[in-house]
Amino acid sequence: MENFSPFNAKRCYTLPFNHGLYQPGSTIMPLPFVLTPNLQGGMELRIAENTVVDKPIALIFSGRSESMHHRVILENGAKATMIHAILDPQAELKQQALHIDLSPRAELEFYHYQPELAEAVVHTHYFIHQETHSQLRGYYINLGGKSLETTISAQLKGEYAHLKLTGFYKADHQQLVRQTLAIEHCASHTQSQQFYKGWAQARGQAYFDGKIVVAKGAQKVEAHQTNRNLLLSKTASVETKPQLEIYNDDVICSHGATVGDLDEEALFYLQSRGVAYQTARHILMEAFANEIFNQLPESWFLGEVDHV
Amino acid sequence: MLVIKNLHVSVDDKPILKGLNLHLPPGKVHAIMGPNGSGKSTLANVLAGKPSYTITDGEIILKGVKINELKPEERARAGLFLASQYPVEIPGVNNLYFMRTAYNELRKHRQEAPLDTIDFMALAKQKAHTVGLSESFLNRAVNEGFSGGEKKRNEILQMLLLEPSMAVMDETDSGLDVDALRLIGTAVNTLRQADRSFLIITHYPRLLDYIEPDVVHVMVQGRFQQSGSKALAHQLEKEGYGEFLTV
Numbered sequence: 001m002e003n004f005s006p007f008n009a010k011r012c013y014t015l016p017f018n019h020g021l022y023q024p025g026s027t028i029m030p031l032p033f034v035l036t037p038n039l040q041g042g043m044e045l046r047i048a049e050n051t052v053v054d055k056p057i058a059l060i061f062s063g064r065s066e067s068m069h070h071r072v073i074l075e076n077g078a079k080a081t082m083i084h085a086i087l088d089p090q091a092e093l094k095q096q097a098l099h100i101d102l103s104p105r106a107e108l109e110f111y112h113y114q115p116e117l118a119e120a121v122v123h124t125h126y127f128i129h130q131e132t133h134s135q136l137r138g139y140y141i142n143l144g145g146k147s148l149e150t151t152i153s154a155q156l157k158g159e160y161a162h163l164k165l166t167g168f169y170k171a172d173h174q175q176l177v178r179q180t181l182a183i184e185h186c187a188s189h190t191q192s193q194q195f196y197k198g199w200a201q202a203r204g205q206a207y208f209d210g211k212i213v214v215a216k217g218a219q220k221v222e223a224h225q226t227n228r229n230l231l232l233s234k235t236a237s238v239e240t241k242p243q244l245e246i247y248n249d250d251v252i253c254s255h256g257a258t259v260g261d262l263d264e265e266a267l268f269y270l271q272s273r274g275v276a277y278q279t280a281r282h283i284l285m286e287a288f289a290n291e292i293f294n295q296l297p298e299s300w301f302l303g304e305v306d307h308v
Numbered sequence: 309m310l311v312i313k314n315l316h317v318s319v320d321d322k323p324i325l326k327g328l329n330l331h332l333p334p335g336k337v338h339a340i341m342g343p344n345g346s347g348k349s350t351l352a353n354v355l356a357g358k359p360s361y362t363i364t365d366g367e368i369i370l371k372g373v374k375i376n377e378l379k380p381e382e383r384a385r386a387g388l389f390l391a392s393q394y395p396v397e398i399p400g401v402n403n404l405y406f407m408r409t410a411y412n413e414l415r416k417h418r419q420e421a422p423l424d425t426i427d428f429m430a431l432a433k434q435k436a437h438t439v440g441l442s443e444s445f446l447n448r449a450v451n452e453g454f455s456g457g458e459k460k461r462n463e464i465l466q467m468l469l470l471e472p473s474m475a476v477m478d479e480t481d482s483g484l485d486v487d488a489l490r491l492i493g494t495a496v497n498t499l500r501q502a503d504r505s506f507l508i509i510t511h512y513p514r515l516l517d518y519i520e521p522d523v524v525h526v527m528v529q530g531r532f533q534q535s536g537s538k539a540l541a542h543q544l545e546k547e548g549y550g551e552f553l554t555v
Contacts, residue, residue, distance in 0.1 A: 263398075264359070266401075268356075268358055268359065269395070269396050269398065269450075270410075271357075271379065271380035271381045271384070272356050272357070272380045272381075272383075272384055272389075273406075273407075273410035273466065273470065274381050274384035274385050274417070274470070275381060275409060275410055275413055276413070277381065279409075279413075283401055283406075284401070286400075287400030287401045288400065290400050291400055
């Protein structure tokens with residue numbers, strides 16, 4: 001699989017984990033960061049001060065694990081791109097905890113990616129701590145599994161910290177996907193954006209729960225949340241729950257959540273030009289998803305994904 | 309080409325078309341004029357097969373085939389085209405991609421080979437030029453952010469590409485300035501031929517100065533009250549619909 005997988009040594013630093021344990025065999029040394037495997041499952045990865053990691057760091061997960069603990073630390077001014085990918089169709093990764101600590105001025109671009117894997121069970125909890133002037137852009141792509149739950153608990157502890165979370169999810173044929181976000185603005189001048197889109201069809205179930213908390217002492221905070229969902233069949237279900245807890249007056253916060261079917265006028269328009277109904281639905285679904293996919297700075301690892 | 313017999317159509321249980329009859333032979337241009345609320349757009353939409361319109365009586369026959377039950381895509385494949393009054397915006401769907409998909413679907417139906425991306429782009433650019441749309445409109449999402457006039461031009465561009473046998477134009481002239489009107493009129497005239505018919509729905513006779521109709525129908529309260537030559541259009545412009553509304 002190594003040769004045909006997009007995650008090869010030319011493209012990225014590949015760190016494979018099987019059943020929770022790091023498999024050092026194929027990783028090319030030296031690495032521009034310190035990697036300490038956790039014997040109980042997981043690892044600690046530390047990027048030193050002002051280091052700019054030249055290639056993405058790809059964590060590839062397979063197998064089964066009841067608990068994994070990772071910690072990613074970027075020291076002052078460090079910059080990196082990381083991809084957390086699950087490609088194993090039989091993967092069962094429960095209680096995977098991933099701590100991300102960004103020191104002052106650190107910048108991380110992070111991808112959580114899982115293609116459609118019908119039997120996969122993946123439950124991941126991200127704990128994000130950001131210090132002053134740090135930036136995290138997180139992209140969460142969950143394309144279907146038996147049970148996919150991604151929880152993100154983020155604390156913006158330092159002033160001018162910036163967190164942007166973008167996600168796409170879908171649930172088909174009795175699949176379940178749940179995205180739970182909680183972003184706490186602890187310091188002034190912090191900014192966050194949450195932009196998630198998804199759909200459920202057949203007997204799929206999709207849940208989005210997005211919380212923004214602005215602490216009492218945090219002034220001049222800007223926080224926005226948008227969640228758009230398509231409910232594509234009578235047997236599917238979508239639940240969206242925006243929550244805002246704002247304990248300070250001097251803030252700009254917005255949220256918007258929608259659930260609906262495809263635009264009937266647009267469907268008719270396509271059909272009136274000779275496009276068959278199902279093809280027209282696919283075109284509109286692809287357009288819906290592409291609003292997220294077009295925002296991914298890196299998409300080479302998506303391969304031949306047919307996400308519709 | 310198109311025969312409509314005693315057509316009754318309701319929208320939300322409200323009767324809009326009340327026994328409409330039309331005989332439109334191949335190669336002819338018929339115009340329909342009428343006051344607001346007369347049912348002109350209802351006729352256009354029910355011809356194209358829009359879902360919320362219910363045919364309660366009567367028949368629509370296109371090229372000898374009754375199309376009442378046909379889906380919109382089946383009517384398009386049979387050669388029908390509707391240039392909408394209010395073209396919908398479709399964010400995220402590329403205009404060129406959409407037109408190429410529609411074009412190749414029709415070719416597939418006629419068992420002709422599809423046109424590849426490059427050849428289609430060249431064709432689309434050339435046709436876009438004739439309706440005064442620059443190449444940039446091909447790269448944008450369908451109708452997204454287009455002005456009213458640009459949306460109408462995009463409709464006519466699609467008509468030029470898809471070459472329908474029965475083209476229905478629903479108030480294409482609203483939102484077009486004088487120059488655009490002339491351009492559209494010229495473009496549509498290039499499509500006039502013995503095996504193609506046009507049904508032009510309009511409030512004003514300006515477009516009919518460029519695309520001369522063979523017959524003008526006056527539509528009031530869901531039916532044609534009178535039919536005549538192009539002179540009827542100018543009479544309406546001068547005198548209004550007053551005498552027809554008392555019927």
